Structure formats: C-alpha cells, structure tokens
Amino acid sequence: MTVQKAIDKFVEKTGAKVASYLDACVRCGLCAQACQYHEATGDPRHAPVMKFQPLQQAYQASKDPLSPLWRMIGRAPKKVTEEELSDWQDLIYDSCSMCGRCTLACPMGIDIASLVWVMREGMSEVGLVPPEITKMAHAARDTGSPIGVTAKKLRKILDDVEKKYDVKMHLDKPHAEVLLLDSSLDYEAYQPTLAAMAKILDRLGIDWSFSSKGYEASNLGLFSGEESIARTMVERITEAAEDMGAKTVLAPECGHGYGSIRWEAPNLLGRELPFEVLHIVEFLARMHKEGRLKLKPESRALTYHDPCKLGRRGGVFEEPREMMRDLVTDYREMKPGGVTNWCCGGGGGVVVIESARKLQLESFKIKMDQVEKTGAEGVVMSCAFCHMTFDKSSEHFKWDKKIEDMVQMVERQMID
Amino acid sequence: MGFVGFVEGPLFYIAAAIFALAAAWRVFGLIRMGRKPDISPPKGSATAGFIKGNLRHFLPRGMFARRTWIHIVGGYAFHLGLFVLFFFGAFHIDFIKQYLGISWTPLPRWGFILASEIAFAGLIVLWVRRFSDPVMRLISDRDDHIGTWLTFLVMLTGCLALQQSHEVLRGIHMLFVDIWLIYFPFSRLMHAFTFVLSRGHTGATYGRKGMNP
Numbered sequence: 001m002t003v004q005k006a007i008d009k010f011v012e013k014t015g016a017k018v019a020s021y022l023d024a025c026v027r028c029g030l031c032a033q034a035c036q037y038h039e040a041t042g043d044p045r046h047a048p049v050m051k052f053q054p055l056q057q058a059y060q061a062s063k064d065p066l067s068p069l070w071r072m073i074g075r076a077p078k079k080v081t082e083e084e085l086s087d088w089q090d091l092i093y094d095s096c097s098m099c100g101r102c103t104l105a106c107p108m109g110i111d112i113a114s115l116v117w118v119m120r121e122g123m124s125e126v127g128l129v130p131p132e133i134t135k136m137a138h139a140a141r142d143t144g145s146p147i148g149v150t151a152k153k154l155r156k157i158l159d160d161v162e163k164k165y166d167v168k169m170h171l172d173k174p175h176a177e178v179l180l181l182d183s184s185l186d187y188e189a190y191q192p193t194l195a196a197m198a199k200i201l202d203r204l205g206i207d208w209s210f211s212s213k214g215y216e217a218s219n220l221g222l223f224s225g226e227e228s229i230a231r232t233m234v235e236r237i238t239e240a241a242e243d244m245g246a247k248t249v250l251a252p253e254c255g256h257g258y259g260s261i262r263w264e265a266p267n268l269l270g271r272e273l274p275f276e277v278l279h280i281v282e283f284l285a286r287m288h289k290e291g292r293l294k295l296k297p298e299s300r301a302l303t304y305h306d307p308c309k310l311g312r313r314g315g316v317f318e319e320p321r322e323m324m325r326d327l328v329t330d331y332r333e334m335k336p337g338g339v340t341n342w343c344c345g346g347g348g349g350v351v352v353i354e355s356a357r358k359l360q361l362e363s364f365k366i367k368m369d370q371v372e373k374t375g376a377e378g379v380v381m382s383c384a385f386c387h388m389t390f391d392k393s394s395e396h397f398k399w400d401k402k403i404e405d406m407v408q409m410v411e412r413q414m415i416d
Numbered sequence: 417m418g419f420v421g422f423v424e425g426p427l428f429y430i431a432a433a434i435f436a437l438a439a440a441w442r443v444f445g446l447i448r449m450g451r452k453p454d455i456s457p458p459k460g461s462a463t464a465g466f467i468k469g470n471l472r473h474f475l476p477r478g479m480f481a482r483r484t485w486i487h488i489v490g491g492y493a494f495h496l497g498l499f500v501l502f503f504f505g506a507f508h509i510d511f512i513k514q515y516l517g518i519s520w521t522p523l524p525r526w527g528f529i530l531a532s533e534i535a536f537a538g539l540i541v542l543w544v545r546r547f548s549d550p551v552m553r554l555i556s557d558r559d560d561h562i563g564t565w566l567t568f569l570v571m572l573t574g575c576l577a578l579q580q581s582h583e584v585l586r587g588i589h590m591l592f593v594d595i596w597l598i599y600f601p602f603s604r605l606m607h608a609f610t611f612v613l614s615r616g617h618t619g620a621t622y623g624r625k626g627m628n629p
Contacts, residue, residue, distance in 0.1 A: 024614035029551035065445025109615035315625030
C-alpha cells in the first residue's frame with residue numbers, strides 16, 4: 001500500500017470548507033452523544049470526532065496555512081502511517097453511516113459526514129474499502145448495477161413484474177416526460193415497490209419510462225469513496241434523461257440515490273442538468289397538493305422513519321409527513337423526529353459490510369426503542385436501504401412491527 | 417525600562433502584532449483555499465443559511481444538552497464570563513482607551529468579580545471534562561491543555577492585579593496576556609474566529625437544501 005496516495009487525496013480534497021472544519025474543531029467530544037454507534041457501544045473510539053483524525057493530521061502537515069512554519073521549526077505532525085489508516089478502516093466504513101446527526105450536536109457546526117467522505121476517498125486510493133462495498137461499487141461500474149442487473153436483465157425483470165403485478169413497465173419509451181429510476185434492491189428484492197411506482201404513475205396519467213441506458217439510482221461510488229464511479233453512475237442517468245428528452249427524473253425510494261442525482265450529479269459532472277430531479281415522495285406530495293392524487297386513509301397508527309440521506313442530507317421532511325397525514329388516521333411522530341431522527345444504522349453502506357453486522361444490530365436497538373415508544377403498529381419509510389436494514393434487523397431481533405414502503409401504501413390507498 | 421514597562425510596552429506590541437498577523441494569515445489562508453461553486457439547483461438561500469447556521473449553533477438542542485448539560489453550562493459560563501470581564505472590566509476599558517481612544521461604561525467592581533468567578537468555574541468544568549470524559553480524554557492533546565492553562569493563568573493573574581496593590585502583579589498579568597496572544601493564533605484558541613467559517617459552510621450547504629437544522 002502506498003500511503004502517500006491516500007494523503008495526497010486528503011490534501012487534494014481539502015478546500016476552504018473542509019479546512020475550516022478541521023481548523024474549528026475544539027475536541028469537545030459533544031458529537032459523541034449524537035452518534036448511534038457510539039451510543040450503542042459506549043466506545044469512545046466511535047465518537048465522530050475520532051473519524052477524521054488522519055485527515056486532520058495530513059492537513060496540518062501540508063495544507064494548514066501554518067504548515068510551512070511547522071515544518072520550518074520541525075513541529076509538523078508526523079505523517080499518517082499505513083498502520084493508522086488500516087486501524088481507521090472500521091471507523092470510516094463500519095461505524096459511520098454519514099447520517100450527519102453529529103453536526104447538529106457540534107457547537108462549531110462541523111459537517112463530519114463530509115469529512116468522512118473525504119476520508120473514504122483517501123481510503124479508496126489505497127484499497128482500504130471493505131470488500132463487500134468494493135465488489136458492489138465495481139459491479140455497478142461494470143454492469144450498471146451493484147448486484148449485476150444488466151440492461152438485458154432489467155428487461156427480463158420488468159417483463160416478470162408486468163406479468164406478476166399486472167402493470168405496464170415502460171422501457172426506453174421515446175420522448176417520455178419522466179425518466180423513472182429504481183435501485184437494484186427494488187429490482188431484485190422489493191419488486192412490489194417497483195410495481196407500485198409504475199401503477200401510480202400510470203393512474204396519474206404520467207408519460208414515464210425506464211431507460212436501459214441509465215436505470216440504477218443507487219450509487220455505491222458514494223459509499224466506497226470512488227468519485228470516478230460516482231460520476232459514471234450519474235453520467236449514465238443524465239445521458240439517458242437527455243437522450244429521452246425527459247423533463248423530470250424521478251428518484252425512487254432510495255435516500256442516497258436521491259442525493260446522488262439531485263445534489264451531487266451537477267457537481268460531479270461540472271454542469272447544470274436540463275431536467276428537474278424529484279424523489280418519488282416529493283413528486284407524490286406535489287400531485288397530492290395539486291389535487292391530482294387523492295388518498296383514502298387507513299385506520300391505523302403508524303410512524304415514519306426519516307431516511308438520513310433523504311431528510312438530514314437531502315432536505316425532504318415535510319412531503320412525507322404530508323402524505324402520512326392522509327395515509328393513516330393516526331400518524332405518530334417519532335421522538336426525536338425529523339432532522340434529529342436517529343439513523344437506522346445501515347446507511348452509508350454499513351448494512352452490507354459483514355464486519356459491521358454486530359455494531360449495526362446494536363445501533364438498531366435505538367431505532368427499535370424509538371419506534372416502540374410511539375406505540376404505533378408499524379413504521380413507514382421511503383428508502384430501500386433503510387427498508388433492508390429494518391428487515392434484516394427485525395428478523396434478527398424477531399421484532400414484530402410492520403415495515404411499510406410509502407409508495408406501496410399510496411398505490412393501495414389511491415382513489416381514482 | 418523596568419519589567420512592567422517591558423511587558424506593557426515592547427513585548428505587548430510584539431505579541432499583539434504576532435496575534436494579528438498570524439490570526440489574519442490563518443483565516444485568510446483558509447478562505448483563500450477556495451471551494452468549487454455548488455451548481456446543483458438550490459431550494460433555498462446559501463447566504464441566509466450561512467447566517468442562520470452561525471446563529472443556530474449558539475444554542476444547543478435540548479436533547480443533546482440533557483446528558484452533557486454540565487459541559488454546556490461550563491462552556492456558556494466560561495465564554496460569557498470571559499466576554500464580560502474582558503470587554504466590561506474597568507481596567508480593560510482603560511487599557512483599550514489608552515491604545516484606541518475609545519471607551520464605554522464599565523461594570524461595577526462586583527460585576528467584574530462575579531463575571532470572573534463564572535468564567536473560572538466554567539473553565540475548570542471544561543478542563544476537568546478533558547480527563548474525566550472518556551471521549552475527551554481520548555481526543556485531547558497538549559494544545560488543549562496548554563490553551564486552557566494559559567487562559568486560566570491570564571484570568572488568575574488578572575484577578576491578583578485587581579487590587580492594584582503592587583505594580584508587579586499587573587506586570588505578571590500582562591506577561592501572561594502577551595504569552596497568550598502569541599500562543600493564540602497557533603493553537604485551537606483560533607476557534608474564536610474560525611467558528612464563523614465552519615458554521616457558515618454547513619449553514620450554507622443546508623440553506624441551499626432549504627433547511628436550517
């Protein structure tokens with residue numbers, strides 16, 4: 001391993017924003033209490049402030065405005081070593097979902113998640129990405145999907161869904177106004193959600209289609225730290241939308257997939273995009289507001305889990321609540337909820353990392369406790385990654401709460 | 417030139433110059449690094465977010481304050497106490513008037529003493545947490561302790577000089593002030609300036625996303 005490559009990446013990615021974070025940290029440790037992994041284990045190593053120490057070390061050694069002085073007087077921090085970086089792998093991948101909750105507790109307002117992203121970029125330069133994430137990120141780059149859903153396979157999946165759920169799955173429809181994306185999790189594991197999206201759009205009279213050129217919303221490059229993969233993924237979607245002439249790109253129930261195409265894509269590609277990007281729930285809430293989507297509420301008590309990448313990192317809070325209030329007669333808010341909601345513990349790729357399994361399950365106890373305290377019979381979400389984390393964890397704990405996808409509920413309760 | 421004349425004269429000028437130049441170098445160095453403009457279509461204002469982010473983080477969220485209330489109370493006590501005693505202590509106002517020609521109404525003596533006690537209590541709480549809290553113990557380094565102790569000594573010698581019974585006590589206070597000024601821009605004490613940038617960057621990012629957490 002050439003540790004210098006990681007250090008070079010740390011330095012390259014440290015601009016005014018990252019540097020101001022690294023400079024402002026007073027090591028008060030108040031971020032610890034906001035982190036589910038720290039709270040679940042009580043291990044001080046899991047405090048968010050620990051996670052960016054190698055980055056801070058590299059910054060102070062070579063990019064800090066005072067670093068020439070430190071070098072001149074022989075007081076420059078020692079170079080980050082190969083061993084240190086290896087030791088940090090679990091802190092950067094296993095015990096950080098980049099949920100951003102720690103920022104809310106930080107008196108300096110440091111966005112530690114963005115520092116972890118820079119750390120991941122450096123780690124990926126020297127092959128320190130957990131093998132599960134590497135495998136999926138590279139599969140996404142090479143096949144179009146992290147689990148190998150190629151364009152050819154997509155056609156077959158859509159055909160199967162058409163037959164099984166009695167819905168038309170449009171693919172490569174010329175000049176469709178809306179390009180619909182989905183994540184491989186839905187293509188393979190949560191096909192009822194895939195079918196539900198298609199049914200809703202058809203019933204609303206939307207001119208929509210999937211594209212075999214760009215159909216994968218998830219972006220594992222944003223988990224591994226490989227910016228080139230992240231760029232490739234959004235490039236495919238962008239080109240697909242432009243070829244189609246789509247006015248809108250609809251991101252599915254995938255928190256980071258939404259952030260990837262909504263907030264990251266223009267910056268990764270270095271240009272503005274000629275279409276609007278909406279999360280499916282944002283779109284449904286808009287239809288609801290315009291009176292085009294009417295719902296029949298169910299007499300149930302349910303709560304809503306804010307996916308971190310959609311809420312805290314994406315800015316979508318009100319729309320899902322607006323839907324929930326019309327989907328059930330007894331909507332119950334989690335405490336804390338909204339922007340301070342606890343992460344499910346599986347985001348940022350954590351749920352697929354085998355070595356993180358125990359920690360993820362421990363952190364999920366916080367989530368279970370939150371849901372239990374609402375007294376609701378189940379929890380609704382709008383992120384397939386969260387859904388997978390809930391499913392896997394519920395199975396482990398034999399937890400009996402209903403886990404629902406918002407899109408499926410909308411499809412079920414739509415009034416024509 | 418005697419000891420007091422030296423620490424209030426040449427050494428103070430040197431210390432103040434180092435403080436101003438190095439602090440400015442560091443802040444402008446941070447700003448000069450630049451950042452790529454965010455070209456994703458905004459849902460809200462980055463500028464408003466910058467301001468809101470700065471204001472919002474002055475107040476802790478209740479849920480985070482519950483368990484670490486002692487740290488938060490200590491932090492407020494120290495920072496507010498220090499602000500009051502520095503800007504409203506009669507001797508400090510006289511000192512500032514001597515150099516800048518401006519002055520304002522000072523606190524009465526009892527107010528100064530109260531502010532000092534509050535600041536001392538806060539600083540001690542923060543320092544004790546450096547080794548009593550497992551996270552702070554793990555992440556604290558020499559700089560954190562030096563910064564705390566220097567600030568403590570500046571405040572302590574300031575109180576000793578309050579009676580003005582011996583000129584040399586004021587000289588000792590000024591000596592520590594000079595050392596503190598020289599140390600400040602090379603340490604984490606710089607957070608007194610850089611917090612604006614840090615909170616601002618986060619606030620601007622959130623502001624563009626149409627929220628202000």
